[in-house]
Amino acid sequence: MRLLFDRNTWQEIFGSIRKNKIRTIITIIGVLWGIFVYIAMSGAAKGMDNGFEKSFETVAMNSLFAWAQSTSKPYSGYKTGRQLQLKLGDATVLQNRIPELQYIAPRNVKGTFGSAPASITRGSKSGNYPVYGDFPVFTKIATKKIYDGGRFVNDDDIEQARKVCIIGERTQKEMFEEDEDPIGGYIRIDGIYFQVVGVHKFVQNAPFDSDSDIYIPFTTYRRLYNSGENVGWFSMAAFDDADVIQVEEDVKSVLKNIHRVDPTDERAFGTFNLGEVFSKIMGFSKGLTFISLIVGIATILAGIIGIGAILLISVKERTKELGVRRALGATPGEVRTLIILECLFLTLIAGIMGIILGALTLSIVNNATQGIDFPYTNPTVPIPLVMGAFALMLILGILIGLIPAQRAVSIRPIDALREE
Amino acid sequence: MIEIKDLHKSYKMGSNSLHVLKGINFTAEEGELVAIMGSSGSGKSTLLNILGMLDEADSGEYTLDGVPIKNLSETKAAQYRNKFLGFVFQSFNLINYKSALENVALPLYYQKVPRKERQEKALQYLERVGLKEWATHLPSELSGGQKQRVAIARAMAAEPKVLLADEPTGALDSTTSYEVMDLIQKINDEGNTILVVTHEEDIAHMCKRIVHLRDGVIVEDKKVKQVRASEYVQ
Ligand SMILES: Nc1ncnc2c1ncn2[C@@H]1O[C@H](COP(=O)(O)OP(=O)(O)OP(=O)(O)O)[C@@H](O)[C@H]1O
Ligand SMILES: [Mg+2]
Numbered sequence: 001m002r003l004l005f006d007r008n009t010w011q012e013i014f015g016s017i018r019k020n021k022i023r024t025i026i027t028i029i030g031v032l033w034g035i036f037v038y039i040a041m042s043g044a045a046k047g048m049d050n051g052f053e054k055s056f057e058t059v060a061m062n063s064l065f066a067w068a069q070s071t072s073k074p075y076s077g078y079k080t081g082r083q084l085q086l087k088l089g090d091a092t093v094l095q096n097r098i099p100e101l102q103y104i105a106p107r108n109v110k111g112t113f114g115s116a117p118a119s120i121t122r123g124s125k126s127g128n129y130p131v132y133g134d135f136p137v138f139t140k141i142a143t144k145k146i147y148d149g150g151r152f153v154n155d156d157d158i159e160q161a162r163k164v165c166i167i168g169e170r171t172q173k174e175m176f177e178e179d180e181d182p183i184g185g186y187i188r189i190d191g192i193y194f195q196v197v198g199v200h201k202f203v204q205n206a207p208f209d210s211d212s213d214i215y216i217p218f219t220t221y222r223r224l225y226n227s228g229e230n231v232g233w234f235s236m237a238a239f240d241d242a243d244v245i246q247v248e249e250d251v252k253s254v255l256k257n258i259h260r261v262d263p264t265d266e267r268a269f270g271t272f273n274l275g276e277v278f279s280k281i282m283g284f285s286k287g288l289t290f291i292s293l294i295v296g297i298a299t300i301l302a303g304i305i306g307i308g309a310i311l312l313i314s315v316k317e318r319t320k321e322l323g324v325r326r327a328l329g330a331t332p333g334e335v336r337t338l339i340i341l342e343c344l345f346l347t348l349i350a351g352i353m354g355i356i357l358g359a360l361t362l363s364i365v366n367n368a369t370q371g372i373d374f375p376y377t378n379p380t381v382p383i384p385l386v387m388g389a390f391a392l393m394l395i396l397g398i399l400i401g402l403i404p405a406q407r408a409v410s411i412r413p414i415d416a417l418r419e420e
Numbered sequence: 421m422i423e424i425k426d427l428h429k430s431y432k433m434g435s436n437s438l439h440v441l442k443g444i445n446f447t448a449e450e451g452e453l454v455a456i457m458g459s460s461g462s463g464k465s466t467l468l469n470i471l472g473m474l475d476e477a478d479s480g481e482y483t484l485d486g487v488p489i490k491n492l493s494e495t496k497a498a499q500y501r502n503k504f505l506g507f508v509f510q511s512f513n514l515i516n517y518k519s520a521l522e523n524v525a526l527p528l529y530y531q532k533v534p535r536k537e538r539q540e541k542a543l544q545y546l547e548r549v550g551l552k553e554w555a556t557h558l559p560s561e562l563s564g565g566q567k568q569r570v571a572i573a574r575a576m577a578a579e580p581k582v583l584l585a586d587e588p589t590g591a592l593d594s595t596t597s598y599e600v601m602d603l604i605q606k607i608n609d610e611g612n613t614i615l616v617v618t619h620e621e622d623i624a625h626m627c628k629r630i631v632h633l634r635d636g637v638i639v640e641d642k643k644v645k646q647v648r649a650s651e652y653v654q
Contacts, residue, residue, distance in 0.1 A: 011535075012529070015517065015518065015522070018517075019518075321516075324513045324515060325515075325530075326498060327474060327501060328501070328502065328507070328526055328527040328530060329499065329501050329530035329531065329578070330530050331494070331495040331498040331530075332494050332495060334530065412475075413494075414469055414474040414475045417474065417513070
């Protein structure tokens, strides 16, 4: 220990490292590569991880959807193949019976799932876009970013069935002049005048989302298209601590109950939950992180073993020198410490260089992927992982150093001196 | 200073064993300058290595400055070597990546002498062997004679009780050999005990006493009139 803090010891080590340049460089490269691979890979994995998380941040991770299909089993007097229809009242029943449900948003759409889109006109301009009937609660489930000055459907809109709409970026581009403020402007949806109250920024929450979607109040939609109590599908969000898979099952069985469907009928209602998809994708990037950890550690290990091997050769080459040192009064302990500290020092120098290089590469890659549509954000390596790698190198450096150190003192000084 | 009694040493080689030292009795007082002679293979180096605690005898007694040398651990032996002994080798054995100064300072490092003091002392000894200006040079930049003088400075820097030199002039031409012997004589003049192994009669006669080894025993041990090497050095 005393030796460790002695300036002289370090001078000896620096001397030997400086004077064995090729050995030093070769050994450093091994470990440097290892830690570099480790940092770069786990950083990249973290970056993808962050990227995926960011792609999904606009959607409640525990959200699920339910829609009606047709029965595949006869039940209580009904024949098989009965077409089912979700009703607005179902929402209340679901909400009451499933306490894990935090939000439920009934939705209707014209323009997706096979129906023809609404025709939109403004002056001489026209286009065909999907129109959604929505409740305000929908924004709790899927974040809709509305541009400044605008808003989403609110409670008053629902109550008074106001003719207001929120248009997409594309619709704005196609219906309004570039310098024109769309807010307060009017467009005609299937012939009826609607006032634009907001423009939503396009975010892909579901595969059928597009930048031309138009949202109008659910009640207005009902009037416009005569849909009565009918609901296209429910968008729902479970509480954060709820088991989404279980909630999904519950939703199905409640719906079967309401609509008098055989409880074992698997085809009557369709459901889908994002949590599952999300955890699959996250599982992929977690797997990537894990693989990079394994590969990184293995490479570091290989690098340090390389240092040990090269030091072993170097110790053989230096047999005579070490013999001279011992003739001059170096104790076996001092010789051993010298070799171990050399090994440790080489390992750490290589490690620090590798970490710096890895971090540098990550930031270059990060800058290069900025603005590219690729799920890759803020690729950092968590400090504890870096510290862990460092500690690992420290311990392995000492352990591996023990081998050449032992070899250096195993030979008697007289034999060492005789060596040519 | 040195006292050995009935010293035996044999080397085992497979099933045979080679009896090299067959009962050596020898004493050297403080301040003596002894030449050890003998034909090749007579055991001169073996004897010197045992005296230098680099090797151990099979049997017999060895006392150095009143300290019995027996069954030393490697650590203890290293400490004794550091404290009591200085070595000069035929092949110089300087550390090739260290400057002359660093080489001379090395035994002081193992004596835990602080750095500054070490440097000063090393420089002082380099000056005494006339190589102060060569302090920063690597061994590869020095001539054979200069290397051996650095080696002598290194051996002396630790201020040992005994200086052991195994054919210090063996790799040098005669002029350089005399320069080295001149240095050894001067060191001896200051009262240091020195043992020199040599093949050469003229070198042996520059010592004060000559011991002849043959077949593992001392066959002759005589005091001689010292020839001063300075007579041959201009
Ligand atoms: N480590 C060893 N193993 C086996 N035999 C050895 C060993 N060291 C020396 N010998 C043998 O012991 C004998 C004495 O060797 P030593 O080196 O002492 O001779 P020397 O008198 O110094 O000879 P030289 O003048 O050639 O240096 C020699 O025959 C040598 O071969
Ligand atoms: Mg010899």
